[in-house]
Amino acid sequence: MMTIGFLKRLAVLAILWAGLPSLSVRAEPLDYYLVDGVTYDQTVLKPSAVFGHDIGDQPIRHDLMVSYLRQLAAASPRMSVETIGYSHEKRPILFLVVTHPDNHARIDDIRTQHLLRTDPSTAEQASGDLPVVTWINYGVHGAEASGMDAAVPALYHLAAAQGTEIERTLRESVILITAIFNPDGHSRRAGWVTSYGSNVIITDPGSEIHNRVWPGGRTNHYWFDLNRQWLLQTQPESQAWLKAWHKWKPQVSADFHEMGPESTYYFHPGVPTRKNPRIPAEARELLVDIADYHAGFMDAEKKLYFTEEAFDNYYIGKGSTYPQVNGGVGILFEAGAQMGIARESDQGLKTYANNIRVHFRTSLTTIEGARAMRPRLHAYQARFFASVPDLARDDRETAYVVAAPEDPTRLAKFAEFLDRHDIRVYSLDRDVRADGRTFGAGGLIVPLNQPQYRLIKAMFERRTEFPDRIFYDVSGWTLPLAYGLDYAALRGRIGVPLDTPAPTRPPRADMPDRAPYAYILRWSDYYAPRAVNRLLSAGVLVRTALNPITVETTAGPTAFERGAIIVSLDRQTVSEEAIYSLMTEIAEEDGLTVHMATSGRTPTPGSDLGGRNSVRDLHAPHPLIVVGDGFSAYDAGEIWHLLDKRMEIGVTLVRQSRLKSVDWNRYSHLILPGGRAAKLPKDIEKSVTRWIRGGGTLIAQRQSAVWAAKTLFAPEKKADKDGKKTETPVRLTYADKGQNDAEHIIGGAVFESRLDMSHPLGFGIVRPLLASNKNTVQPLPVPKDPYGQVAVYSDAPLLSGYASDRRVGEIKGTPMLTAERVGDGAVILFADNPNFRATYLGTEKLFLNAIFFSTAFDRARTAEDAGAEHQH
Incomplete structure (x- = not known):
């Protein structure tokens, strides 16, 4: 029976369908995007002349966008363009500097004078009359294409607009635009939409054009979320843009995204209580004031929007939060997603063209707001860095010392990581005592009294208490722990010279002689x-x-x-x-x-x-990674990246739906990433267990590890229907639902486990305490083999981030890593993701041990084994 609500929606859709020609779900002409009342230079190259279609007609191919932007910049005295890096698939990442021609003539001097504010010793000497530096991120998530295509009308406007207003804006601004952040993901999304594109625009949400095939276009080639890479810096795209960012240290950074298709439009500030404590309160005040410029445009057009809800500024590795621990202001923009060209929704017909237009116009309100607030932004940035000496003086900690004598490469990688963040790090030339331990020569020392004081503290500190339990991303990311390094805070006088910058490349090994034996x-x-x-x-x-x-x-x-x-x-x-x-x-x-x-x-x-x-x-590994629906693309991509990119080990990727046709004899390892529905199809479970018993190794992590332990190898249990207690329902206040729901989650925290270093899966690790990223709550079962608990969570496992006392109590003492022999093969289960975001180099070693040493350990001997041996 049809409900009244259904009939109303049907009536609305009927009106929409009937009015499609007048509502226009085709591409819009360039004038649709541009600003009313502004005169444009008609000699400036128009986008359609290069693309062969109007903006919004289809996703713009990356190669055509690159061609257009290069031609536009070459012809405009307001612009310069350079290629700052390449994606994994060798697509260029363009960086454009837009300002008045007079400023271009002295651009190096402007940058030098601007950077005076970012050094405590010169912060107060910088001129207050310099242009404001505004940075705009377009396209960090490839599936959110309106955030990429908005770069085109924005740059056209900046090149072609005429009049006193644009002249003033360009004189008082240096606008930095990266187009585009994620060319590989963008190309994957564009290919999908183009492949399913129709001559008649299909607005039905059920059409394939509005959906995606796993893994979608959000991520880069190895399925990394690049908006988590501002901090972690493991991917070439993020390494390219961060170098450009620190070259300028912008005062305002705008980051353009898409969210759920039923949402309206969002811009910062975010939820007030979800701000990283290393971000000054004044940064939020600036965000509140610059938001008035976006709201002014949205109100004038009677558009729906929201702020201070859902999104936060806690994890410092996102594009809208990283600037705020670096002396700037970061603004997140989110439009309701459009995978196709136009789509029906409960709020009416939504078009790709409209998303592009709104992102373009809020790009302009960002530029205008930054220009209008220029004196305040100059003063704030100067105060941010000028305050560092006082902060460092009041801090009991004066430096961090870091060591990994067993692995100079990992130490050099950490020094390189710090250098990417413009952090000064030095080599120790003598022993240093810190926290009751001796750190030898060859280690690293990171002094706190330097411009990046707040960022260093945010990277090294361990924080487990939070005023708000809801996290948009991880709650703990202590980087030395992630890298598997030994580190401690130095208190009091540093006492060693800081005159030798730490090498950011591993020391060269001597060429070997021929071995006698x-x-x-x-x-x-x-x-x-x-x-x-x-x-x-x-x-x-x-x-x-x-x-x-x-x-x-x-x-x-x-x-x-x-x-x-x-x-x-x-x-x-x-x-x-x-x-x-x-x-x-x-x-x-x-x-x-x-x-x-x-x-x-x-x-x-x-x-x-x-x-x-x-x-x-040892034997050459031939691993197979299961991918596809049910499995996390992030988890799978991190494994693929580790084996293929870092270790140059060939990997076969097979979709779950194709596993039935696999020739198992080709593979040494079957790897199951985590994921909400990570498991093998029922019809291949028996063939997989036979393959394991015949010598194969199953490696599973997170949810797939729990599934494997309970499904493939757990003894059958009869349901116990007796003795069940019926709990009395508890009445809760709905206003508390968000915090109550979050109370017993684990907010991407860092957990400690104790490793059995004598086990082959512990080889190469010289300290028994390991840190791993934990974001699931189900503990692994204890294996039958008494030697099978390779790593076990410690009695106080929470090192950094949020986890409730209840979850900590449930997890402590349970296995983080188990390994058992099954026939001639092995089953190795990780409760956590050992390769999380390619940053946890300590537990990454455990995963590689699972690849190379998976059959280098023996199962526990039983009485039957002893009897059989005695008979021989």
């Missing part, structure tokens, strides 16, 4: 897995030591931890000359020190290089 590598080196895969792929026999060993080398007796890689010259099918050539590649390209053993006999009892039980053969 064998070559030995340390597994603790970051790129050891890449080196081992290089050897195994070439057909070299590679073995690993299960115990610590001391080896006689050309440099004398040398001690190695568990996991040492042994390449003997015996039993090889590859020539000694080819092996030596590979070792020189490993030293040069992977940065590993290659040790030359002179004898197979070691002074270590029971651990000779040819040992039967103390040494295991």
Whole structure:
């Protein structure tokens, strides 16, 4: 039976459909986007002359956008353009500087004078009459295409508009525009919409054009969310734009997005209580005032919008929040999403063209608001940095010291990461005592009394108390923990010279000599897995030591931890000359020190290089990652990126729907990423368990690990219907629903687990306490094998971020990582995502161990095993 509400909606849609020609769901002419009353120079190149279609007719192809913007900038005295980087798929990222021609003539001097404000020693010397620096982000999420295409009318307007108003704006502004942030994701989305495009515009929300195929266009090539990369800096796109951002240190940054299709329009400020404590209160006041300019435009056009709701400024790694811990103001804009060209909604017909137009016009209100507030923004930025000496003086902590003597590459990566954020980091030239521990020469020291004081504190501190429990993103991201580094705060006088900047590249390894007997590598080196895969792929026999060993080398007796890689010259099918050539590649390209053993006999009892039980053969991995609906594209992309991009290990990606046709004999590892519905199809469960028992390894993480433990290998349990208690319903106030719902979630927190470093999955890690990112609440079951709990959450596991006392109590003491042998194969389960955002290099090592050492451990022996052995 049809309801009254249904009939009303049907009537509305009937009116819409009947009026489609007058409502126009085709492309709009250029005049539709431009500002009434403004005269435009008609000689300026129009977008349709390059695109072959009007704006909003279809997503603009990236190559055509690049061509248009380059031609526009080349012809305009108001613009300059450069390519600041390339995406994974080698698409260029353009950076445009827009200002008055007189300013272009002295642009380097303007930038130099502007940057005086960003140094505490010169902040108050900067001129207050300089142009305001405004940065606009277009297209960080590829699926949110109106945020990319809005760059075109914006830049056309800035090139072609005439009159005293635009002249004043250009004289008093330097406008920095990056187009586009995520060209690979944008191209994926554009291809989808174009492929399903019709001559007659289809507004039906059920059409494929308005939906997406996994993983969609939001992410980059490796399925990373680039709007989380302002802080983490693991992707080439974010590395390119952050370098440009710090080159200028803008005062206002605008970030354009799309949200749910049934939403109206949003702009900052966000929820008042969800602000990172390192952001000054004055930043929010500036956001509130600049919002008046956006509201003025929206009100004049009678458009619906909202502010101070849903979105926050807590995680500092987003495009609208990162600027606010760097002396600027960040503004988030969100339009109701449009995957296709026009779409029916409960609020009427929504068009792609309208989203582009509104984003373009709020780009202009951002530019105008920044220009009008120029004296206030100048003064705020100067105060932000001038206050650093006082903040540092009042802080009990004076510096952070960081060490990873077992892995100089990982330490250099961390120094490079800090350098990208314009943070000064130095090498320790002598021992330093901090927090009761000694940090040796070769470590890093990061002084707090420097311009990036607030950002350093936000990166290094551990925060577990929060006034608001709702988080739009992660609540904890302590970076030294993520990198798996040993670190501590130094209190009091620093006492060591700060005159040697830390190297941001790993030290070069010496070229090896030819080994008399064998070559030995340390597994603790970051790129050891890449080196081992290089050897195994070439057909070299590679073995690993299960115990610590001391080896006689050309440099004398040398001690190695568990996991040492042994390449003997015996039993090889590859020539000694080819092996030596590979070792020189490993030293040069992977940065590993290659040790030359002179004898197979070691002074270590029971651990000779040819040992039967103390040494295991390794085999070349051939992993398969399950992707597609149900699995998280983020999780899958992080695994793919680690293996393919960082470790150069070939990976097969297979959609869940195609698994039935897989030849399992081709693969050594089956990897299940996490995801809300991450599991294998019912009809292949038996074939997968047979494959595992035959020697394959299943690696699963987060939800898929819980599913595997409960479904594939858990004993059947009979339902117990007795003794159930009926709880009395509790009455709660609806106004408290948001906070109550969030109370027992885990807000992307950092948890600590204790690692069994003697287990092969712990090889290469020299400190037993590990940090991992946790955002799920279901604990892993305890394995039957008493040796199977490789890593267990500590008794006080919450290191940083939000988790309720109840969740902490449920999780402490449960496994973070389990490993069991099943037949000739293995099942390895991670409660967390060990490769979270390509930043957790400590737990990343555990994942790589699961690839290379998945069968290097034995199952627990039972009484039956002992009896069978006795019979032999």
